[in-house]
Amino acid sequence: MILLPCPNCGARNVSEFRFGGEVTKQPAPDQTTPASWARYLYMRKNVLGVQREWWYHNACGSWFIAERHTKTQEIQSTYFYSPEK
Amino acid sequence: MWELIRHGLNSSKPFPRMWHTHDLKDHYDVVIIGGGVHGLACAYYLARDHGITNVAVLDKRYIGSGGSGRNTTIIRSNYLTPEGVLFYNESVQLYQELSLDLNFNVMFSQHGHLTLAHNDSAVRTMRWRAEVNQIQGVDSRLIWPDEIAKLCPQLDLSDHPRYPIQAALYHPPGGIIRHDAVVWGYARGADVRGVHIHQMTEVTGIEVDNGRAIAVQTNRGKIKAGMVLNATAGWSTLIADMVGVQLPITTHPLQACVTEALKPFLDVIVVSGSLHVYVSQSDRGELVMGASIDPYTSYSLDSTLGFLESLSGDMLELFPSVSRVKILRQWAGVCDMTPDYSPIMGFTPIEGFVVDVGWGTYGFKAGPVSGKRMAELIATGKTPDLIAPFRLSRFEEGELVGEKGAASVGH
Numbered sequence: 001m002i003l004l005p006c007p008n009c010g011a012r013n014v015s016e017f018r019f020g021g022e023v024t025k026q027p028a029p030d031q032t033t034p035a036s037w038a039r040y041l042y043m044r045k046n047v048l049g050v051q052r053e054w055w056y057h058n059a060c061g062s063w064f065i066a067e068r069h070t071k072t073q074e075i076q077s078t079y080f081y082s083p084e085k
Numbered sequence: 086m087w088e089l090i091r092h093g094l095n096s097s098k099p100f101p102r103m104w105h106t107h108d109l110k111d112h113y114d115v116v117i118i119g120g121g122v123h124g125l126a127c128a129y130y131l132a133r134d135h136g137i138t139n140v141a142v143l144d145k146r147y148i149g150s151g152g153s154g155r156n157t158t159i160i161r162s163n164y165l166t167p168e169g170v171l172f173y174n175e176s177v178q179l180y181q182e183l184s185l186d187l188n189f190n191v192m193f194s195q196h197g198h199l200t201l202a203h204n205d206s207a208v209r210t211m212r213w214r215a216e217v218n219q220i221q222g223v224d225s226r227l228i229w230p231d232e233i234a235k236l237c238p239q240l241d242l243s244d245h246p247r248y249p250i251q252a253a254l255y256h257p258p259g260g261i262i263r264h265d266a267v268v269w270g271y272a273r274g275a276d277v278r279g280v281h282i283h284q285m286t287e288v289t290g291i292e293v294d295n296g297r298a299i300a301v302q303t304n305r306g307k308i309k310a311g312m313v314l315n316a317t318a319g320w321s322t323l324i325a326d327m328v329g330v331q332l333p334i335t336t337h338p339l340q341a342c343v344t345e346a347l348k349p350f351l352d353v354i355v356v357s358g359s360l361h362v363y364v365s366q367s368d369r370g371e372l373v374m375g376a377s378i379d380p381y382t383s384y385s386l387d388s389t390l391g392f393l394e395s396l397s398g399d400m401l402e403l404f405p406s407v408s409r410v411k412i413l414r415q416w417a418g419v420c421d422m423t424p425d426y427s428p429i430m431g432f433t434p435i436e437g438f439v440v441d442v443g444w445g446t447y448g449f450k451a452g453p454v455s456g457k458r459m460a461e462l463i464a465t466g467k468t469p470d471l472i473a474p475f476r477l478s479r480f481e482e483g484e485l486v487g488e489k490g491a492a493s494v495g496h
Contacts, residue, residue, distance in 0.1 A: 015391055019381035021335070038481040042333035042424050046322040048384050070336075071384045 005078050006057045007064050020054025022046075023065060050076060103269055104276035109283065112309040113141040115463055116301050118288050118324055119316035120144030121153035122264070122449060123441050125271035125282075126456020127314060127463070132278035134457070135464035140280045142272075143303060145287035149268035152318045155418030156449040157341050157375045159354055159365060161198050161259035163225045165214050168474040169427065169488045170221045172454060175471065177258055179453035187270035191262055192368060196352055198259025199237060201403075203248035203359040210358075211254040218256075225256045237353050239404055246402045248359055259354055261365050261373075264449060271456075291327040291438070298328055298438040312463055313438050319384065319419025321442035328435045332442065333480050334421045337378040338385055339446055340392045342415035344407070346370030360399040371413065374400060378420055378446060388415040420445045425485035430455060430475045431468050439463065440477065 002014040022044060027036050045051075051070050055078075056063050067076040092100055115131060117124040120142050131137040144150065160180055162173035184191050202208045211227050218225035230242045233253050242250055272282055283305070290302035291313060298313045315324045319336045347370050354365040361377040376396045379389070393415060401408055422445045423429060429443035441459045444451065458472045468476065474486050 014381070022382070034483075035481050038483070039331070042480045043331040044322070044333060044335050046332075046335050046382065048320075048323055051382070053382075070382060073383065073385055073387075 002073050002075070004055065004066065004075060006060065006062065007078050007080050008060045008062050009057060012057070012059070016057060016059055018056040018058060020056055020063065023052040023054060103273040104282050107281045107283065109286070109303070109306050109308055110139075110141070110281065112139075112311075113281070114139040114311040115141075115314065116308055116310040116312070117142045117314045117316060118301070119151070119314075119318065120148035120272075120282065120284065121151050121316065121318065122149070122267055122271065122452030123153075123318075123444070123455055123459075124314070124316040125268060125275055126452050127316065127441065127459045128275040128280045128282075128456075129271045129278070130457045130460035131463060132275055132280055135460060137460075137464055138279035140275070141308065142275070142280060142282045143286045143288060143301070144282075144284050147284050148272055148282060149265055151320075152418045152420070152444070152448055153264060153268050153452070155341070155416060156264060157363065157365065157373050158261045158264045158367075158449065159198070159259065159356075159363065160193070160262055160450040161256055161354075162223050163198065163200070163214055163218050163254060163256040163259065164488060165210070165217060166427075166486055166488050167217060167221060168486050170218055170223055172471055172475075173451060174221060174223050176451050176454035179457065180262065180450075183267065183270065183453065187274050189266060189270035189273065191266040191270055193260055193262045194368075195258050195260035196354070197236065198256040198354045199233065199356065200254040200256070201233075201240075201250050201355065201357040201359075202252045202254070203250060203357065205251075207359055208252045211252060214254055223256075224258055225254060228253050228255045237351070237355060239351060239406060240355065241403060241405050248402065250403075261354065261367065263368070267452065271452075288324060288327070291324070293328050293435060293438075296434075297436040311437065314441060314459065314463065315438070316441045316459075318421050318442065318444055318448060321421050321440065325433075325440065325442075328433075328438050330433045330435055330438065330440075332429065332440070332477070333424055334429075334443055335382045336384055336419050337381070337422050338383050338387075338417045339375070339378045339420045340388060340396075340415060340417045341373065341375040342388075342393065342396065343367070343371040343373050343413050344410045345413050347372065347410065355403065357399070357403060360402060362396060362399045362403065364400065364403075372407065372410070378422065379417075384419055386417045386419065388417055420448075422446075424480070426488040427486040428455070428475050429477050430459060430472045431462060431477060433477055443475075
């Protein structure tokens with residue numbers, strides 16, 4: 001069982017959450033090419049190691065970011081999104 | 086048969102080795118990374134059909150230790166897209182001849198496959214699948230509870246369950262097989278034709294020169310390669326990273342479990358798309374059960390209690406009579422999921438580096454056909470028509486092959 005700390009509610013069972021995939025950077029829509037847009041839509045890093053990823057907590061309705069190791073499942077940190085980080 | 090009795094009576098004479106160990110050569114025409122059914126089948130067909138025998142198959146552990154030894158062995162071709170149906174149908178045909186072809190009993194038993202529908206939209210999709218299947222010449226039709234009751238009286242067909250069974254897609258050629266035998270049979274067939282199988286050989290890097298893959302670095306030394314095939318399933322993006330090719334793949338664990346052995350109980354393979362359960366009874370009598378992929382990406386091979394709980398709950402909805410049966414083992418494998426639930430086969434922007442990946446939760450049943458067609462692609466340098474829809478460039482071209490007939494994934 002994975003305990004995932006929601007930045008709003010604290011540690012909860014992972015079954016309370018929905019996984020949102022790795023954090024990707026959207027290219028500026030007015031400057032992108034079809035190829036780079038397709039890369040943004042489909043291509044993934046799929047790292048074996050610590051991954052920055054989106055999670056949604058069904059209970060409180062908040063989206064946040066977790067840094068999780070994809071093999072050991074260790075959660076290093078969770079925090080709300082901010083554009084700088 | 087006589088051989089079996091002779092060896093049984095005379096234990097001092099062990100069976101001959103089915104494949105041999107070799108030193109790494111400096112150069113192979115084709116280096117196949119991944120010793121599962123896909124990689125070994127490709128090596129076998131390269132040697133048998135195209136006379137290319139200077140081939141190495143590398144596996145970081147023992148052959149068949151990944152998805153090929155962890156799947157639930159279901160083989161079928163009742164998919165939804167015409168591309169998928171054509172492709173998997175050729176695979177079923179190859180599996181039917183495989184014991185004869187490899188001279189090794191792979192125990193393929195085609196005892197029928199039922200996909201249950203629990204609501205109107207599922208019934209509609211089953212009808213759609215049946216039509217697509219029949220047009221492609223695949224035996225597949227929609228049946229109603231009266232006929233389901235004859236095929237599988239153990240199912241709870243009453244209106245008591247939360248999601249009562251309304252209809253099913255019946256696919257008589259669907260079956261199960263002994264997956265280890267498929268791996269070993271291909272390995273032996275490739276080995277006698279001169280292919281080198283290198284176990285415990287982990288690829289640590291791939292050398293690229295001028296946009297062309299030229300050599301593979303392993304923990305046992307460097308190999309020059311004419312062509313490199315990536316057939317590493319859940320680990321495929323890690324290999325592709327070595328040449329700088331990005332893939333639209335995420336790795337998810339898929340778990341399965343078996344019960345203690347029962348007397349013959351279940352003739353058909355039963356799948357429920359809505360409940361995400363599939364179950365068959367193995368030749369040893371165990372119920373082999375699986376469900377959906379874990380809902381987050383991971384390379385972990387750990388079993389989880391959450392999976393076991395939800396699978397057992399769903400199983401009891403279908404088969405209330407197995408409530409006292411004990412679970413014996415549970416395990417996980419890692420699947421390379423693509424956005425459209427179809428595989429990725431063929432050339433990449435790096436010359437000499439081809440892929441046979443993205444096999445997600447449906448790779449084992451496609452082993453023979455993808456091995457055969459990838460061998461054709463490698464030998465001729467051209468993409469066979471059958472696998473052209475699955476090219477890597479389809480994502481940029483916007484021509485996805487949405488395969489909603491895939492198992493173990495939510496739709």
